[in-house]
Amino acid sequence: MSNYAESLAHLDSYISARVPVIGMRTIEQQRALRLLREAATQPRRSAMPFWIYTRATGLRDLRTNTSVQDDRSLTGAMDFAAAQFGSRQNATIVLVDPDHLEDDTPVTRHIAELARLADNTMGSIILITDAPIWSGLQRLGMSLHLDLPDTDEMYGTLTGFLQDHHGHIPIEWDEDDARRAAEFLSGVTEAECINLMATIAAKGSILRADVLGLAQAKDRIFSDLTGLERVQLRESDYTIGGLSSLREWLRRKHQLMEADLRGSELRPPRGVLLVGVPGCGKSLSAKAIAHEWQLPLYRLDMASIHGKYLGESEGRFREALAMADRVAPCVLWIDEIEKGLAGRDDSSGVPQRIIGQFLFWLQESQSRAFVVATANDIRSLPPELLRKGRFDELFFVDLPDNQDRKEIIELYYHRYLKSRPEPEQLDRLVDLSEGFAGSDIESVLHEVGAEAHVNGGTENLKPSFLLDTFANTVPMSRVNPEQIEEIRAWGRERAVPAGRAAMATAQGGTTPSRRIVFMDD
Known part of the structure; x- marks a missing residue:
């Protein structure tokens, strides 16, 4: 049965049982009223009176929509209800979105007294609200939650x-x-x-x-999303160089993302965890996927999740994941996820509870929210997050090989210099960029493009300027070779290579820094 049919069955049984208080939680007031009218207009209830109160229309007959009294206040409606419950059997009063239901207030106390009065004459009070109902009132009856349409x-x-x-x-x-x-x-x-x-x-x-x-x-x-930041894509975010194995895997997952999975036990793709060397395209991949799949991109900011009060962080994180389910289909980008889920030794227990929530959501959610999580320090992540079945795959993004660097150089050369490199020049740039991450290559070509812009075009640059800039750039693989090699050693053994070839030993990791100057011919 659909959610509507299930809710109708529950409401019908509560009305038949003459439960004194029936609380219906929903954000869809009109859909709830249609559900209620369908239950109230059944032939076997033709002799049972139903009245409904709203702030706009006051108290009216539910079936005929005729006004009952001139007083449109909630107090007037509850006084009418008291008179009916005291004088007749099987009366039902529907109160739509009354104020102050969440706590112990004069309103909830008044409704509780009415419920006790209704219980003596087989009457019922139905509360339609999008807010929680005070526990002291809710314990007098039953409740149902009308979820969004399935x-x-x-x-x-x-x-x-x-x-x-x-x-x-x-x-x-x-x-x-x-x-x-x-x-x-x-x-x-x-x-x-x-x-x-x-x-x-x-x-x-x-x-x-x-x-x-x-x-x-x-x-x-969805304009104001709890814990989620809508990422507006620029044209430069649409393409990435290299990562051919990852891109082929994503192509297959895209087919499943759009497929009709009814009648199967399959679920939509859950997502991918990208780990590896900083600056090699992990974050850019999330943007490229969103553009390629024509889906909105949302960033879950782990820093905004954490609060200072007990339970606040967990509540915000739960709301963010629930909102991701609502806005799906989408790409959910969690950048540097290790910073938000690290802290297993935290005495507060907050990181552990957030990890538990996230793992449960990854396992159980059926929405088409495709997660792209990135991590640099994989050692900080909890081992249970890396288990098969959480993410669809764990990819290691390594330093680009010769072919990948060639593709990346061509991409950024065209972006910043508005032209294509000559084949011989391209081969020399590939050799000079050994050990470069994608961000290193972009930075170099951006610098060259800026210099060309200042000097009125590439034709006004020294022929050796481009080669000099590449040769004199020190990439991260040579600035911090020990850390980079440690990351790569982990990736070789535990993850699928995102590039086209198996990972090789760090280029430049044991080679001293060099400076080369190309003299004008």
Whole structure:
């Protein structure tokens, strides 16, 4: 059964049992009222009176929508309820979103007294709210939580919308397209779904390309995200050089990310953990994946998660993961994850509890939130995070080999110098950049591009300037060779290479720093 059907079954049984207080938690008031009317209008309840109170309309008959009294205050509605519970059997009062339900207040005390009065005459009070209900009141009855529509219910909403517009505008969607759209819209309300579809229909057609467009349109609904930062991509974030094994693996996962997995035991891809040498493209990979897959990119900032009060950090982290489920499909980027999950010896126990939450979410979440986590100091990560089944794969991003460096040099040469290097020049740059990380290559070519801009173009630079700049750059692999080699030694044994070849011994790790000057011919 869908969530709506399950909630209707529970509500129906609570009304039949004449439970004194029925608390219905939901952020979809209109959907809850439709659920309630469906339960109240069943033929066997035709003799049972139902009244509903809202701040806007006051007290009205639920079935006929006729006004009951002129007093539109909550106090007036509760006085009416007291009179009905004291004089007749099987009366039901529905209070929509009354204030101050969370704590022990005069309002909750008053409703509790009404519930005890209703219990004597088989009456019921139904509370529809998006806030928690005071435990002293909730213990007098039962509660149910109307969750957001699941994919089957969302599919029904979409097909209903498409049927309403059939014959009025061109519609290219078939059943499979509607099913994919329903999965993409998981996490939004029914009203938000209708608004998104109406926005698409307003352009005069509903095309197959609009299915993927829903993921981007859905992203605009969530403007203030707890613990998540929306990352706006620049054109320079769209491509990466090297990492061919990782890119091929991601291509296969993308097919599964978009596939219809109904009727199978498969779940959407969970994500990838990228570890390795700093500056070799781990963070850039998250941006490139989001662009390639046409999905919004969110960054989970671990620093913003931690609070100073007991339980605050865990609560924020739980909210951030829940929000990731809501905004899915998306790419969730967790940069330098070791800084947020390190601290196993912390006496407060906060890191351990956050790790537990994260592992549970990785294992159990069925949303299409693809995690790209990066780490430099893999030794700080808890071993249980590295176990197979948490992330789909653990890749080691090493220093680029000759072929990868050639690809990276061509990429940044064109970006900063607006031209292509000559083949012979490119080969010399590949040799000179041995031991360079991708960030080292970008930095060098950015410097050359800046110098060319200042001097009015590359034709005004000395022919040897480019080679001199490469030759005189000291990459991190030679600045801190011991640390880099330690990282690479770990990656050789425990992770899948992200590049096209198996990792070799650190280039430049044992070679002294050198300075070379190319004289003008």
